[in-house]
Amino acid sequence: MKFISFLFVFLLSTLFSFAQNDTSRFGDKVLLPFTTHQIYSGKGLDMAIFSTASYSENGKSAELSTLRFSLFFNAGYHLHYDLTRYSGVFSGFDLKNIGYIHKENGVTTKRRVYAIGVPIGVKIGDLRNHNFVFGGVGFDFPINYKQKVIEGRGNKDKFNEWFSDRTPWVMPYFFMGKSWKRGFSLKLQYYPGHFMNDEYYDLQTSVRPYEDLHVHLCLISLGYDVQKINKNNIHINMKPRKVVAGLF
Numbered sequence: 001m002k003f004i005s006f007l008f009v010f011l012l013s014t015l016f017s018f019a020q021n022d023t024s025r026f027g028d029k030v031l032l033p034f035t036t037h038q039i040y041s042g043k044g045l046d047m048a049i050f051s052t053a054s055y056s057e058n059g060k061s062a063e064l065s066t067l068r069f070s071l072f073f074n075a076g077y078h079l080h081y082d083l084t085r086y087s088g089v090f091s092g093f094d095l096k097n098i099g100y101i102h103k104e105n106g107v108t109t110k111r112r113v114y115a116i117g118v119p120i121g122v123k124i125g126d127l128r129n130h131n132f133v134f135g136g137v138g139f140d141f142p143i144n145y146k147q148k149v150i151e152g153r154g155n156k157d158k159f160n161e162w163f164s165d166r167t168p169w170v171m172p173y174f175f176m177g178k179s180w181k182r183g184f185s186l187k188l189q190y191y192p193g194h195f196m197n198d199e200y201y202d203l204q205t206s207v208r209p210y211e212d213l214h215v216h217l218c219l220i221s222l223g224y225d226v227q228k229i230n231k232n233n234i235h236i237n238m239k240p241r242k243v244v245a246g247l248f
Contacts, residue, residue: 036082044094046074046187046221053100053195056214065215066101068110073097076117078225082127091120096140100195100215110148111195113167115140119175130183130225135176138189142167166200166210168193173217179225189219 049070056062076094083089099112117140125132145164149157177187195217196210 036084039079039081042078042080042225044076044078044092044223044225046076046094046096046223047071049074049096049098049219049221051098051100051217051219053218054214054216055100055102058212062214066103068099068101068112070097070099070112073114074221076119078119080123085127086124086132088123088127089121090123090134091118093118098140098217098219099146100217106152108150110146110150112146113140113142114144115142115171117141121175123179125179130179130181133176133178134185136174138173138175140171140173140191141169142171166197167195168197171195183225185223185225187219187221187223189217189221191217 051068051070053065054062055065074094074096076092076096078090078092078094080088080090094117095114096117097112097114099110102109117138119136119138121134121136121138123132123134142164144160144162145166146160147158147166151157171191171193173189173191175187175189177185179185193216194210194213195215196213198210198213199208200210201208
């Protein structure tokens with residue numbers, strides 16, 4: 001947690017240290033000054049999410065839960081605002097499938113939520129070529145909860161609820177990652193709060209089933225970001241005056 005906080009503060013302090021415009025030359029081509037202070041959009045896709053959790057129950061020492069893989073359905077829509085060619089901010093919303101798996105005494109418990117998330121982040125690096133680091137905070141709002149308990153090989157008990165009280169109504173998180181050319185990215189995401197609502201009261205059993213349950217999610221995701229082309233940031237060939245399409 002200290003490392004995540006330090007990195008986020010470092011990114012914020014570095015954000016305003018670059019010049020606003022930049023003109024580059026590559027051979028006989030000139031790269032026009034990078035256009036800043038414009039909002040543009042992008043569609044994000046977390047193609048694969050690997051998740052685990054710090055799991056502790058009834059005062060026992062915390063342990064890592066079984067690795068969980070999620071491929072469907074994780075996507076979002078983001079808005080970007082570049083302050084300079086090397087620094088910018090972004091936000092938006094996304095829909096993600098997150099959860100954890102716990103195995104103990106021959107019983108496998110799977111819990112997951114579909115959540116609508118709102119990330120707020122900064123990015124630093126070569127924004128024109130999508131080669132940058134990013135980090136920030138976000139808030140997930142669970143809309144559907146699903147639980148599956150498997151005993152042995154065939155006995156399954158499962159259910160799902162919309163807007164369930166079994167999970168917190170909001171799940172804050174920290175994230176950091178790296179983006180490469182062509183829009184591929186790798187992201188680490190950590191939830192400092194509990195995945196289950198420890199104040200939830202079960203009317204059927206008259207107990208609080210998650211009172212002593214502490215689950216903190218940690219995700220690693222492989223993503224792809226499709227951004228719209230900013231026509232103001234283009235390549236110009238100096239010999240024949242010809243426009244060559246280019247990305248940020």
